[in-house]
Amino acid sequence: xxxxxxxxxxxxxxxxxxxxxxxxxxxxxxxxxxxxxxxxxxxxxxxxxxxxxxxxxxxxxxxxxxxxxxxxxxxxxxxxxxxxxxxxxxxxxxxxxxxxxxxxxxxxxxxxxxxxxxxxxxxxxxxxxxxxxxxxxxxxxxxxxxxxxxxxxxxxxxxxxxxxxxxxxxxxx
Numbered sequence: 762x763x764x765x766x767x768x769x770x771x772x773x774x775x776x777x778x779x780x781x782x783x784x785x786x787x788x789x790x791x792x793x794x795x796x797x798x799x800x801x802x803x804x805x806x807x808x809x810x811x812x813x814x815x816x817x818x819x820x821x822x823x824x825x826x827x828x829x830x831x832x833x834x835x836x837x838x839x840x841x842x843x844x845x846x847x848x849x850x851x852x853x854x855x856x857x858x859x860x861x862x863x864x865x866x867x868x869x870x871x872x873x874x875x876x877x878x879x880x881x882x883x884x885x886x887x888x889x890x891x892x893x894x895x896x897x898x899x900x901x902x903x904x905x906x907x908x909x910x911x912x913x914x915x916x917x918x919x920x921x922x923x924x925x926x927x928x929x930x931x932x933x934x
Contacts, residue, residue: 766832766873767866770895774825774903775861781821781907782854783928788919789847795918799847805913814913818850821906822857828899829861831877832891833868 792799804813812820819842830837838860844850873892881887889898908926915921 765866766869766871766891766895767864770829770832770869770900771861771864771866773900774829775858777903777907778822778825778854778858778861780926780928781818781910782851784911784914784919784921784925785818785847785851785854787921787925788914791919800845802914802917802919803845803847803850805917807909807913807916811909814910815844815850817906817910817913818853819844821903821910822853824899824903824906826857826860827879828895828903829864829869831879832872832875832895832899833864834872834875835864835868 788802789799792802803815806813819840822840826837829835838856840853840856844853873890875891876888877891877894878886878888879894879898887898911921911926
C-alpha cells in the first residue's frame, strides 16, 4: 500500500500522543512513589527562556490537531489553555486523540498539493504544499514538543527510557 497523507500522519499523531500520555502516567506514578505532588512538574523548564512543561503538552496536542485540520480543510476543536494539573493535561491529550479518531482518511488523501497557510510567530504566515507542510513543518514541530516534554520529565528524575517514548510503536509494528 502506498504512503498517503493519512497514513503518514494520523497513526503517527495517535501513537505518539498515546506514548506522551504514557510518559505522563509514569511521571504521576513516580511522584506518588516519591511522595510529592506531580503538579509541581507542570511549570518546569530546562532554561529560563523556554516554555514550561504545560506549554509543551498543549503545543504538541495543538500541532497534531491543527496539522490534520489544515491539511484536510477541517475545523479543529478549540481548547482553552487552562490546564494546570497532570490530570487536565492527560485530558487534553485524550480530547485530541478523540478528535483525531473522527477524521476519515479521505479528508487528507489527495491533498498533497493543496496550499496550506499557517501562522509563524505572532505576525507572520507561511504557505507550503500539503505534503511539504506535513513532512517539513507539522511533524518536526510536533516531535520537537513531545521530545521536549519527555526531556523535562527525565531531567526531573522521572524514570523514562527510549522504550517509554516509543511504547506505542511496539504495538503498531
